[in-house]
Amino acid sequence: MQELITRAKELLADGTAARVLGWRRGDLPYNPEPAFFEKEEDFDQFVYDGFCGANLSKMMIEASKLEGKTVVFLKPCDTYSFNQLLKEHRVDREKAYIIGVGCRGKLDVEKIRAQGIKGIQEIEGTELDGPEELTVKTIYGDQTVSYASAMLGRCHVCKGKEHRIYDEIIGESRETKDADRFDEVRAIEAMSPEERFAYFKKELSKCIRCNACRNVCPACSCRKCVFDSTKFDSAQKANVDSFEEKMFHVIRAFHVAGRCTDCGECSRVCPQGIPLHLFNRKFIKDIDELYGEYHAGEDAESKSPLTDYRFEDAEPGIVGERG
């Protein structure tokens, strides 16, 4: 972490950048928040540990409008989002100095709580070069849990350690993948239509329409969302009937299809723990199967299968036949 601070201070001091976008230490062991750092003394609060799961790419949309460059710390998976935003002309490459940071999977305090741990006071072992075990000190006694058991779901199907865009890289990443990304989708596909409907109905009925999934999503970068517009009946703040929440999530999934990099932020932020990434991942799997393997955000240039036309493209009928 010290290396990140030193380098960031250098880049500010030599005039390369006007500000640094990173994470500020929280007031609990697990709640650092995204923050801008401009002055030397601001860095007293800088942190980079296992709880810095927030993807800072989307904040670069606003940072791109500011004077001067912004140093931004991106984890390997965050760089896919940055590339995609670059492709969509939402961020300015010239305004970003990207430091690719190492990652060994990000932590989810809910996963720790789910292991019966309450009253957390301190968590040791969250640093990038930390041990494989976390020591959780609580007011009800100390406990240890494995780092892997406390990781966000998305890290178990990690896209890889490679940063897809960067100016420099600091820190080693570790392998965290221990499951196939599409296993969850296959399990859903294996359900009968009735089972599938019941599954999503149960999950989506928890939705409180807080819009956290949409607002955190790097692919949701419309200046005015149709669901916020007062010009249509679409701006529902509550689920008027049982179809409402499905409509919101299904439309959102369609809108980000082919552009979603599977960064997993939607599922990370959902206060009700809805596995929202499943919609997007199903689209990704379908796109892979219909048009050949494609990963949004792998680069900032190539055309997405859904915005490109080729003679060998699958005809719409194929989807109909396949069901």
Place this chain on the structure above:
Amino acid sequence: MYKIAKNDLRALFRAIAGERELYLPVKTAGQVNFAAWEEDAEVSLDTLKTVKSPKDAFFPQFETLYMCRTEEKKLQIQPQALKDKEFVVFGMRACDVQGVKVLDKVFLSDPVDSYYRARREHGILVAIACHEPEESCFCKVFGVDAAEPDADVAAWMIGEDLIWKPLTEKGERLTESVKELLQPADGAEEKVQKEQEQIRAILEKLPYTHLSLEGWNGDATDEKFNSPVWETLYKPCLGCGTCTFVCPTCQCYDIKDYKTADGVQRYRCWDSCMYSDFTLMAGGNNRTTQLQRFRQRFMHKLVYFPANNEGMYSCVGCGRCVEKCPSALNIVKVIKAFEKQGGGENV
């Protein structure tokens, strides 16, 4: 005081639900929220914080106000029937009860909200003391005692039993109706006292318990409003409505019309001061930036509300926002930021 074995709670729920609607913490698809009791419901009384607060029982996220229909050439307006049957909200916490008292200030003062009043009149609150408070709790800061909930019935989970103490006439009535399942608990006072001491000792150890509210009061409007602290504080705010929707005291709502096949449904639903169209009027919006929206939420809880309600804050320290904000922001960080940086121009 009475007691009932935890193992017999199902029978108690069945008995309550036989006569009244019963809402309690139920786990559905991995998350615990207040929901109507059903025979196969996975009740979770050990869950300290339901995702949403029990606010819905009195002020639901969505409710129909009336329906409009045209029949031949006549316009028919059919108001929604007011709540007219008793119901029980079981398993609230002391902070949740305080949340309802905050809502009372808003909805029961003139002009009285008839929908809310009907629910308040028919609702019976059974609140459980917090056996194991957690690090995100700070109810004590707002004068709430997690060891002694102030509801119609107060309850403590001690060992294998639930201790039951009616505190109001409504609570006595509920007790009477399930009396054959309750046993008199002789000597329970001592046990309860011991449990309360334990709870209060834990509260003392929590990181937020000694948070200072100094400087936050109804007279601090200009000083806090004009502080430069907001300019950095709001930055990670996503402008989502999570904090407002999990909050037991956020009470702002919107009224909208929804076209259905057989008429127009006028409904109200929770609104969020974090949203860009909040209080949007024909002449525009009086808060156009996220900084302004973010500031509004905390000014309302810690300055405007006490200014209008004899010093009562509209935060109860439940800590739901602490646990759920996607950007790890919350009211505690706001209070601390002002403490650290001085905040107001007069400080």
